[in-house]
Amino acid sequence: MMLELKNIAVDHGKVRALWDVSLHVEQGERVALLGANGAGKSTTIGAIIGLYPLSEGSVSYEGKELSHHRTAETVNEGISLVPEGRRLFPGMSVFENLAMGAYTRRARKNMAEEIEKIYTLFPILKEKRRQNAGELSGGQQQQVAVGRALMSSPRLLLLDEPFIGVAPKVIDEILDTLRKIVEEGVTVLLVEQNVHRAFDFATRAYVLENGRTVLDGDRERLLDDPEFARTFLGLG
Template sequence: MLSLKNLRVNHGPLTALWDVSLDVRRGEKVGLLGANGAGKSTTMGAIVGLYPRASGTITYDGQVLERPSTAQTVAGGIALVPEGRRLFAAMSVLENLEMGVYAAANRKDRAASLARVYQLFPILREKATQNAGELSGGQQQMVAIGRALMSRPRLLLLDEPFIGVAPKLIDEILSALHSIAAEGVTMILVEQNTHRALDFVERAYVIENGHTVLEGSREQLLADPTFAAKFLGL
């Protein structure tokens, strides 16, 4: 479904990604692991066209993406839940959710999409008219995920969705993500907590200093001594 080959991305004079390659098949849940500054968010941003490629290719649904615009990635069914949520704090929960409906094609499904988001996160219906900035961290994360779902994605990119979220709400969000995945939505999860990531994903890639250095199934990674030493604190 998605394939990155030898992706290189610069932020001005700084090269953030040197050589990132990964493949995600339809319906998979794939993790993207790595230390602070490794290039995880840059990888996610490059997929949705926030950052131009210096070299390498991004193929989605068999088509090479040049530098896609947000409208194109949304139309293609890719949605990003960005690091730090990026909500409009002074706008209501409902207004934030509606920001996720870009394409005309999604507009007619608006009511059904909203009903689905409220079904996954019932608290958002109760808080619909409150400003997003007044919600707890976990509830704000629900809004950010709900906003992404309003575009009816087939590929959902989640960048550290559990930062600043209380444990109880992490469980609620994980359970919603399982329901979304069960509907066939493909997911890439960026997560610093390796144990939590590997509980959720089937397979993961490790990025170090802008290079993909390791890839494997959950079982392979857990059995890999180098991986264990670096990421499992063993």
């Protein structure tokens, strides 16, 4: 098992955001985490990368418990995040934003090579490498955010609602890129509100509702499940 969350609870101050979340991701899988606004998707991601302490339960990565790890250690372990809202530095160049993703010693050493790989995945970024990230379109900015996350050569890539503010054509391009990345052996956990878009990519999903995992299963099984249809197919 690559990633395993066992009955985790997370509190934001006095407010419990996650109650009893369990999920697992196998090496090489494409898994979606679905749920409405406020369901607890970003909190779950934050718990995985060590941004939020666990009040209950455990997070394991490759059999090792991560519960007390800090974010930087998580990156060293091979987990990388494309955060909600992209979090680029708008006044810095595309190149500089990508360079920010080279957290690990290995990534810093191979930076030129890693950046060339990103430019091969997203050729437009090479063209715009000297422009400020803030001047790019939403879709191009998302490519920068994905590229930055790939700079540390992750084995597990987490994406938190990456398609907000991105044109449908560019979403398709980014999904194609993610498929390529999966073929190269990277495992992906994608947070998404739009079920159809999530299942354009993911083969299995978990559904979060009010901080609890309420449904999970393969794409085909979920799409046939009347409970899933009732809760989710109208969404997004």
